[in-house]
Amino acid sequence: MNETTTRYGGHVVDELGVAPGWSWTHVAPPSSLVGANGLVFGPDGDLYVAEGHGSEISAIDTRDGSVRNISRSDDPIECPDDLAFDADGTMYVTEFALGRVSMRHPGGEISVLDADVPSANGVTTHGDRVFVDEFRPGGRIMELYPDGRERRVIAEGVDWPNGLAVGPDDHLYYPSVFAGELWKVGIDAGSPERVASGLSSPTAVKFSPEGELYASLAGGDVLRVDPRSGSTVVVASLPQGSDNLAFRRDGWLFVSNQLNGSIVGIDHDGASTVLISPGLVGPFGIDVAPDGTICAADALSYAVLSQDGVIDRPGSVSIPGFPGVLRSVTYLSDGRLALGTTAGGIAVYRPGSDAQFLAEGINGLMGIISTRDGEIIAAASESGEILRVDTTGVAVLATGLARPMGVAVTADGGVIVSESGSGQLRYFHPDGSSKLLLTGLGEPHGVAASGDDAYVIDRQTRELHHVALSGRIPSSVIAKNVPVGPAAGVGETIVAGLPGLAPGPWLPFADLAIAPDGSVVVGCDGSGGIIAVKREP
Numbered sequence: 018m019n020e021t022t023t024r025y026g027g028h029v030v031d032e033l034g035v036a037p038g039w040s041w042t043h044v045a046p047p048s049s050l051v052g053a054n055g056l057v058f059g060p061d062g063d064l065y066v067a068e069g070h071g072s073e074i075s076a077i078d079t080r081d082g083s084v085r086n087i088s089r090s091d092d093p094i095e096c097p098d099d100l101a102f103d104a105d106g107t108m109y110v111t112e113f114a115l116g117r118v119s120m121r122h123p124g125g126e127i128s129v130l131d132a133d134v135p136s137a138n139g140v141t142t143h144g145d146r147v148f149v150d151e152f153r154p155g156g157r158i159m160e161l162y163p164d165g166r167e168r169r170v171i172a173e174g175v176d177w178p179n180g181l182a183v184g185p186d187d188h189l190y191y192p193s194v195f196a197g198e199l200w201k202v203g204i205d206a207g208s209p210e211r212v213a214s215g216l217s218s219p220t221a222v223k224f225s226p227e228g229e230l231y232a233s234l235a236g237g238d239v240l241r242v243d244p245r246s247g248s249t250v251v252v253a254s255l256p257q258g259s260d261n262l263a264f265r266r267d268g269w270l271f272v273s274n275q276l277n278g279s280i281v282g283i284d285h286d287g288a289s290t291v292l293i294s295p296g297l298v299g300p301f302g303i304d305v306a307p308d309g310t311i312c313a314a315d316a317l318s319y320a321v322l323s324q325d326g327v328i329d330r331p332g333s334v335s336i337p338g339f340p341g342v343l344r345s346v347t348y349l350s351d352g353r354l355a356l357g358t359t360a361g362g363i364a365v366y367r368p369g370s371d372a373q374f375l376a377e378g379i380n381g382l383m384g385i386i387s388t389r390d391g392e393i394i395a396a397a398s399e400s401g402e403i404l405r406v407d408t409t410g411v412a413v414l415a416t417g418l419a420r421p422m423g424v425a426v427t428a429d430g431g432v433i434v435s436e437s438g439s440g441q442l443r444y445f446h447p448d449g450s451s452k453l454l455l456t457g458l459g460e461p462h463g464v465a466a467s468g469d470d471a472y473v474i475d476r477q478t479r480e481l482h483h484v485a486l487s488g489r490i491p492s493s494v495i496a497k498n499v500p501v502g503p504a505a506g507v508g509e510t511i512v513a514g515l516p517g518l519a520p521g522p523w524l525p526f527a528d529l530a531i532a533p534d535g536s537v538v539v540g541c542d543g544s545g546g547i548i549a550v551k552r553e554p
Contacts, residue, residue, distance in 0.1 A: 033497070042549050042551075044547040046546050047500070047541070048278050048545030049545075050279075050296075051068040051073055051278065052069060053066050055261050056262060057263050058265060059106075063078055064078075064265075069113060070298050071298075072510040073086065074110070084293070090507065091503075091507060096114040096115065097111070098111045099111045100140065103147065103163075105123065111139065111140045113137055114521070115132075118140065118147075130163060131161050131168060136151045136152045138150055138152035147163065148181065148183070148204070150181055152177055156175045157170055175193070176193055177193055178191045179194050179221055180261045183204060184224055192220060198216065199222060212230075213249060218234055220235050220261065223263060226267075226268055235257065235335040236259075239253040256279075260274060269283065271283070276315075276333055278545070279291065279294060280293040297328075297546070299540060299545075300313035301313070302345030303530045303538060303547070305538055306348050306352070308533070310323060311530075312354060313346065314357070316342055319332055338371035340358050342359045343359070353367050359522075363385060363406055379395060380397050380398075383462075383526055384396045386426050394432055396421040396434065402415065403421060403445070414432065418436050419437070422526065427466050431446050433454070435464050440456065440460070454471065458473070458475050460478075461474070462475070467531040470486075472537050479543075481499055481539060499539060500546065511523065527539075528540050535551065
């Protein structure tokens with residue numbers, strides 16, 4: 018079976034093969050986009066989308082939903098957030114993590130327009146004029162000049178502005194996200210004026226072909242706004258995570274979702290049609306509850322998959338009290354979740370309550386797993402440590418490891434660790450002694466164990482390995498060409514993080530877990546899917 022995905026350069030993922038006596042199925046299918054941020058229609062009529070988490074840009078034919086890659090993860094543009102075209106067909110791209118604005122010329126050449134725009138976020142054009150803003154407290158709104166003239170500051174001291182647009186009155190309209198307000202300022206002169214208030218995290222504004230003002234809210238609602246009175250009307254209610262908007266010439270409105278990578282079209286009557294189906298941004302850390310429910314750490318949210326494959330997102334950065342950008346997850350014995358963040362925090366979280374941090378500042382936090390006693394075992398890749406974390410604090414179980422990534426707990430209380438720096442899988446006995454289980458791996462990541470069986474996914478060779486802790490049988494590769502990591506021949510950009518919001522680097526992590534039926538559940542960050550590999554009867 019072949020999986021086609023546009024992620025990481027539009028490559029086709031090779032046929033996944035399993036060893037005799039094993040089979041595999043999709044738990045969650047591949048997803049086309051690595052999240053979805055800024056949107057704009059290009060001169061060719063296609064819808065262009067920035068995929069910040071995957072450092073990619075794609076173009077979508079809105080007639081049939083087909084996707085083609087424009088800028089892949091190893092191209093010069095990194096962490097694109099928003100897009101705009103000028104009258105000559107030059108694309109302008111804000112690169113949030115780098116504080117940079119780049120130009121992609123009609124012939125495909127890339128050049129930097131301005132490399133000193135901290136938290137560069139929204140970008141829009143008005144003919145040949147280019148306007149950007151900075152998503153930070155005390156940010157600026159500026160006009161940049163492709164001819165090399167010095168940039169012009171239009172407004173400064175603006176808090177958290179996001180996706181902006183020029184209105185028919187020659188004013189720049191923009192949201193102040195955390196204040197819940199919309200503002201405007203003249204493109205040539207004047208002071209900012211508030212247009213609307215009392216909104217719930219507005220993320221972007223755009224004008225319809227008729228000149229009407231629309232705004233997206235992080236919670237999912239899309240509003241039509243009267244800029245004179247500030248009154249609003251809900252024209253569509255979509256899943257949480259709405260990030261940006263774009264109008265097609267016929268008046269259809271398209272909305273991106275940064276949490277699940279979907280694109281939804283809204284017609285003149287407010288009816289919505291899914292153009293790009295929702296999926297997973299990662300997935301990264303994976304765990305399975307005793308009832309078979311799968312939870313995946315998925316960057317700006319976590320995804321819960323029921324046994325029939327339905328995806329829900331109970332928690333995200335759109336919700337107050339959420340711990341941050343996620344890399345790892347584990348179920349606790351009481352049913353709560355422990356979440357590991359890119360900033361090195363481990364927090365216990367239940368939707369509706371603030372996250373309770375058990376640890377913070379772990380250097381290079383990767384995989385986590387809970388024990389029957391309610392403790393959490395964590396891999397600190399940068400410091401080379403395996404940690405035990407509970408309500409009393411953090412203790413070091415092992416040190417001197419070469420970039421530990423995945424961890425698993427055995428029935429006797431031992432710990433299995435993958436070391437990506439040395440290509441090894443190591444077993445630590447409860448008495449503190451250790452032995453090597455596997456060597457010669459490329460870049461081992463996630464680990465899982467059940468009884469005498471242990472499994473590890475190699476993100477470099479894209480192989481799933483099985484080994485018996487007792488050594489009763491030789492180790493073996495039970496699956497090949499697993500869609501983890503970028504496809505062959507495609508490089509990978511490590512996102513530097515979001516300044517002031519989510520420190521980086523956002524290191525990649527491919528994980529796995531054991532389901533109640535014995536299946537090995539693998540998070541396929543190269544395709545955006547989840548597979549289950551199972552020993553046949």
